[in-house]
Amino acid sequence: MEKIITRHFDLPQSHRLETYLKDGGYEALRRVLTGMTQAQVIEEIKKSNLRGLGGAGFPTGMKWSFIPAQNPKPKYLVVNGDEGEPGTFKDKQILEKDPHAVLEGMIITCYAIGAHKAYVYIRGEYTKSLEILQGALKEAYQAKYLGQGIMGTGFSLDMVIHPGAGAYICGEETALLESLEGKKGFPRLKPPFPAVVGLFGCPTVINNIETMACVAPIISKGAEWYAKLGSEKNGGNRLYSVSGHVEKPGVYELPLGISLREIIYNHAGGILNGRGLKAVIPGGISAPILKAQEIDVKMDFDSLKSAGTMAGSGGIMVMDETTDMVRAAMIAARFFAHESCGQCSPCREGSGWVYRILKRIYEGQGQPRDLKNLPGIVNNIGGNTICAFGDAVTMCVGSYVAKFREEFEAKIRNSIRDDAIRP
């Protein structure tokens, strides 16, 4: 299988400009700047069926085409490197192993949308990635791939790297914009969408790191080549971060049509110590959990959606037969309660409440009515909030209770019964 995103990962000093240039680095950029119009670049990306790899899977070319050309305001590209979704660690790999692929993708994107300033919002905990990306940025400036008159053409671009401060919600694109503007990371009301009113009130494209890393290869090898790699509506490969109870956890670049079973058993070496599989989260903690018998699902955006879960960030978390699902649910709920930004009342109050109930059940203080109430409470959060965080609480926690109900029931049965005190 042909590697795209990880093609340089095994080279020594893969993060250096020298290494990148040896393999035809920045040639795609030269082609774009010297021989393509903005519309041609966007058209090429559209044809490639590249879909946003941050989690939502929105067609990238279409996103770029939403930037209003007539708007006299400056346009911005913001790249989301706030990889905070638990179980996801692929952007970190790209930033550390092939930062120039990201930079080249960004410069091409800026040319396509008419931006002269770009930002990389990088997760605050990623200090090593930040350091490497900063080094790459410096190299790119020195080699005139950034700054005034790039590669001797009339195109100019400046780039700023901005580390976050550790809030999961700042990975939500409008919260990220707020944070980048120096405010508290609260998601914005939509519409207007960032393509019209984004960073500092100007038209803005927000793309994920991994998406950016795919841009230059598409230009170099052509949209048809890329589109053919994936499924019908979903071009290319993507990176899957595999963690949990597998023999070989890590980041794997695989085509989008692959099944979850193949990833776990053929690539990640199967379940740890030969144990049986109990459950898998296929796309970061926000994605509804799958039971062992559901893992023949294909890993593209549309197939996972049909299976009642989502591709999300490609963070696959594998749980073997020894896993306590009540504890797993409680830990997921604790994460959401901790990371809810607190703006909307259902999510702010609901995420904490759900965690307290699950914690109580886990600690052996559960009551039969908890299981009756939990789905209703969880459902009241999703769909009733400004951003998708609320939906994530509903989908994630709801799926544990729905699919592993017997484990919750058993836990409550064995609990210290205090029905006598609280009927």
Add this chain to the structure above:
Amino acid sequence: MPKLSIDGKQLEVPEGETIIRAAKRVGISIPHYCWHPALPVAGNCRICMVEVEKQPKPQIACYTPVTDGMVVKTNSPKVLEVRRAVLEFLLVNHPLDCPVCDQAGECKLQDYYMDHGQYDSRLADMKVKKEKKAFAIGPTVMLDQERCILCTRCVRFTEHITHTHEFGVFNRGDHSVLDLYPGKKLDNNYSGNVVDICPVGALTDRDFRFKCRVWYLEKTRSICPGCSMGCNITVEWDKSRPHQFKHARVMRLKPRHNPDVNSYWMCDKGRYNYHFIDENRILEPQFKNDVMSWDKAIEVVADTIRPIIQANRADKIGVLASAQLTNEDLFLVRQLFKETGAQVDFRVPEKPGEGDEFLLKADRNPNTAGALKIIGTDVQAEEILKKARQGAFEVLYVFGADLVKLLGTEVVGEIAGKVKLFVYQGSNINETCLWAHLNLPSSVYAEKDGTLTNCQQKVQRLWPAFLPLGEAKADWEILSLISEKLGKPLGYKNSSAVFDALAKKVPGFAGMSYEKISDSGMVLS
């Protein structure tokens, strides 16, 4: 203009209007916490969600603009379910201390719970404890973080209305708290407004706290007399429990919405300037420190004035009127004194206050514009006082101005010795009362029916909340009694009749009447 239907009612509204505002037009009130008509939309409380046909999810009415052909349901089972869910979430960590909460009775959590909640509690867990419970955040307001539902109305008020940026929301999730930014105090001249806009008991008024349960309060429309802006207010009072607070009747003032004058706001200077209504009042007429009946007191004035007027020496009467008086009061001053030739002015030589760029004006008189029209400026108040000191007057008639504060004891003592009759007509006791020969108790604005003209030349109506304290009478009424005693009955039955006569006679007021002025006021022509 888009046409839509809300709960089956058809309406046409301007382009871009939100559902919540459109619904208001047809009398449908959609529950809301964070939305306030004068503040930017936050969209965070989520209780205003309504069902919009063809939309998969309920939408927030405060942010969603109407579109042509839109069909909105504000009371469908789905909407009621969402509302109940949001209420349940808001109450998860809200203390149930309504019996000791000052907001009880005017709390939106209580109100909507009674309308839409009424579920059995599903909460079996501990509530989140927040650090700060009931602490002063400035001279006027107390904050209780646990009661706060984080609607951010106060944050947006201090951001967009006062631009003082005192408030912020700190931390995340259900540990979020409303607090002041480090080193800040809520100490701006509009701080009291955050209590008005707080939908729950998180921000309460230090002046009003625990004085009176709100359901005892009666409410009367009025105009703030604190400066020439004439902010529309409501006087909130209680006479049912005279054992409380030294018989005070007025418990608090609240701003009353008027889009042309004060929007939804009023300043703290005006808001807390009401204690004089019930404190330190002149309760009966006093002649040389002896209580006197109204009949006798009127007789004293009439008997002194009559020979002066008959001898055509009305210029021996000096009158210091006041722009604190209503248009009606000033019209009687004009009829009784000005038109007979007395020396009259209203521009008490006092230092102007400090104004700001919002509502508070440097001119602390509520009726300067009216007095200019009714009394005019052909005589100087300073001249009147100078002449009084020189002994040029036989009578000096002062309305409400504290001359001792302005001129000092010596000068006022000198004046009192030089005139035959020194009348002080006012509502509250001050040092000038000690020097005046005759003190006539007049009513305060909250006891008056009348009109005031603000700095925008707007004639605005005030209504009497209750009867005057003691034997006090409205200023125009006292003057009309004197006129009658002088053998010139004016025949006004009430202030409305005075105003009708004024409208006929004083240019600018032509065509006005109480009915036409109503709630919104009328601008002088």
